[in-house]
Amino acid sequence: MQGHLFTRYHLPSLACALSTSTFQFTTSGHCLRENEVALSMVSYTLIKHTHVFAAVLSITLFILRASLDLSRNTAWRQTPLRWIPHVNDTVLLSAAIALVVIGSWNPAIYHWLAVKIALVFGYIIAGFFALKQSTTQRTRIIAIVLAIVQAALIFYLAINKPSL
Known part of the structure; x- marks a missing residue:
């Protein structure tokens, strides 16, 4: 849930830093969960x-x-x-x-x-x-x-x- 809260407030780097095992950056700097990365x-x-x-x-x-x-x-x-x-x-x-x-x-x-x-x-x-x-x-x-x-x-x- 933390990732959604931070990404909603445009802080993807903080969300990724807090949960590096479940989030990844996209080329545009957005943060995605692992399943979203796989789907993407x-x-x-x-x-x-x-x-x-x-x-x-x-x-x-x-x-x-x-x-x-x-x-x-x-x-x-x-x-x-x-x-x-x-x-x-x-x-x-x-x-x-x-x-x-x-x-x-x-x-x-x-x-x-x-x-x-x-x-x-x-x-x-x-x-x-x-x-x-x-x-x-x-x-x-x-x-x-x-x-x-x-x-x-x-x-x-x-x-x-x-x-x-």
């Missing part, structure tokens, strides 16, 4: 795996749709392949936001994250032009290459998290 880690891991899966699925679906377009097979535009990537990308974005919130990651501090966010916007713009039917074939190929390069850089930053 399970949630983070589940969300991270969801994010990684959705990211791989997103680039796979993009390459599939771009390949079908380049081969002049536009029938996919009348199938669920037209809307499934949007659902997947919503899951991807939701998981990304949850990871940033849970991990207390600030793009102003973690510069790799700021670059990753900028690359995501670039990937979306390149993907838009790559799949736009009224765009010339040459522009579409350039956009596809740009989107894939940006996706590769996003994956690199996500895996390595370099200090920039």
Whole structure:
């Protein structure tokens, strides 16, 4: 009970100091009980795996749709392949936001994250032009290459998290 009293009055360091065996600090300085830490880690891991899966699925679906377009097979535009990537990308974005919130990651501090966010916007713009039917074939190929390069850089930053 002591931990709840102290955390309510914003004294997590005192609560943790008094009960080091049952409390731990989070990256944002909050104090959690051991079971809350375990639940938080399970949630983070589940969300991270969801994010990684959705990211791989997103680039796979993009390459599939771009390949079908380049081969002049536009029938996919009348199938669920037209809307499934949007659902997947919503899951991807939701998981990304949850990871940033849970991990207390600030793009102003973690510069790799700021670059990753900028690359995501670039990937979306390149993907838009790559799949736009009224765009010339040459522009579409350039956009596809740009989107894939940006996706590769996003994956690199996500895996390595370099200090920039």
